[in-house]
Amino acid sequence: MMEPTRLADWDHAGLALAHAARSPWLDSLFATVTWLGSLAVLVLLALLLGWRRCGHRNAAFVTLALIGASALGHLVKLIAARPRPDLFPPLIPMPDDASFPSAHAMQVTAFALAWLLRPGASPGRIEIAVLLAAASLVGASRLYLQVHFPSDVVAGVMLATLWVVLLRRLPAWRENS
Incomplete structure (x- = not known):
């Protein structure tokens, strides 16, 4: 496990790297892409795709x-209750909730894996590549927009993965149920 100072150094380096990559077209891209991790968009997508393509x-x-x-x-x-990053100005309004873990990263990962x-x-x-690319872009957007530390995004991905794998192992979701 990383020491707290090393984790903070890693988080700060990740945000500095994202800040250094700023450009107008990336600002627009990531401000749009980040919405793919919002609960409202993903629940609607889950319901529409699910009922239309794979049943109730x-x-x-x-x-x-x-x-x-x-x-x-x-x-x-x-x-x-981790505060949001404040190393560089955020490119979107700073969310009001705590930073750890990234809910957007968690939600898009849960959707993709589920x-x-x-x-x-x-x-x-192709389906795997598209879903993994979407999840990766949302995670990157949270750093680029300066609203999460890298460790928030990694934790969100890990927690979502654990949750979906455990949920899938329940008897209700087994193939013969």
């Missing part, structure tokens, strides 16, 4: 994975 049961799995990850993330935020791991799914390479 799988739509319920993806939606539950997403809402559960969001709830878990916000619970951890209340416990950790979609890929939904019962009966056999995703192709």
